[in-house]
Amino acid sequence: MTRPLVRRLGRADYAATLGAMRAFTAARDAGTPDEIWLCEHPPVYTLGVAGQTRHIHDAGQVPVVRTERGGQVTYHGxxxxxxxxxxxxxxxxxxxxEYVYRLERALLATLESVGVTGHRVAGAPGIYVNLADPFGHAARVEPGPDPFxxxxxxxxxxVKVTRHCTFHGVALNVAMDLAPFLAxxxxxxxxxxxxxxxxxxxAADPEAVATTLGERLAGYLGS
Structure with missing residues (x-):
């Protein structure tokens, strides 16, 4: 199996990283090895291609960047x-x-490595936890009208896919200031x-979690 090369970028400016992803994707050809970039961003809100600014109530001093990925608004920090x-x-x-399924599987496996059980929600990409029992292994029972x-x-x-090639990706919250999500x-x-x-x-070290996530992604995305 050929696994993607995992690169650690450290603390990286979001706009610069986005530009680098676009350039890498535009320049690659059928022989270009796959890569996985791991990083942490300074505070930034990002909007997906169909993102609506009404979902940002008060950005304050945090920059807002519109992107071509799917989804609405999220925060990185x-x-x-x-x-x-x-x-x-x-x-x-x-x-x-199938690609999205594998990304979510890698996230679930990373959470499992620290004892947390993650869940999917149909039609809402990402990973969620049962707040009443985040460590329990019971399958989630689908609720009534409120899926969350x-x-x-x-x-x-x-994610974004162009010419069969992916960029953008996933973000896993480890130990951060959650207040910006309230805005x-x-x-x-x-x-x-x-x-x-x-x-x-x-109590998890973001660097250790990044290592685990990179390994899981490389495993699920190897060819």
Whole structure:
């Protein structure tokens, strides 16, 4: 199996990283090795291609960057692990739906490594935790009209695919200031609570979590 090369970018400016992803994707060809970039961003709000500014209630001094990824609005900041898989889906032999499934599986496996059980919500990409029992292994029972009842979002997902090649990616909240999430409707859902590992009582080092996430992603995205 050929696994993507994992690169650690450290603390990286969002706009500069976005430009680098675009350039990498535009320049690659059928023989370009896949990569996964791991980083942490200074505070920034990002809007997806269909993102609506009404979901940002008060950005304050935090910059807002519009992007071509899917999804609505999210926040990046210190203490959050961001992963950008730059992979050729055609070479991997999968389509976007399977790609998103594998990204979520990597996030679930990373959470499992620190004892947290993550959950999917149909139609709402990302990973959520049961706030009443984040460490329990019971399958989640789908609620009634509110699909987010009792849940907190711990990982966001937004991707872009061009010429079968991916960029943008996932963000996993480890130990961060969660207050900026209160100024937005996370991923466009008013009232959706955002959590991190620290708020669940898990003392995890973001660098260690980044290593685990990079390994899981490389495993699920190897060709």
């Amino acid at each position: 210190p203490g959050q692990v961001v992963a950008y898989p730059l992979v050729d889906l055609k070479r991997l032999g999968i389509y976007v739906k 009842a009792g849940l907190g979002k711990i990982a966001a997902l937004g 937005i409707d996370p991923c466009g859902y008013a009232g959706l609570r955002t959590v991190d590992l620290a708020s669940l009582g898990v």
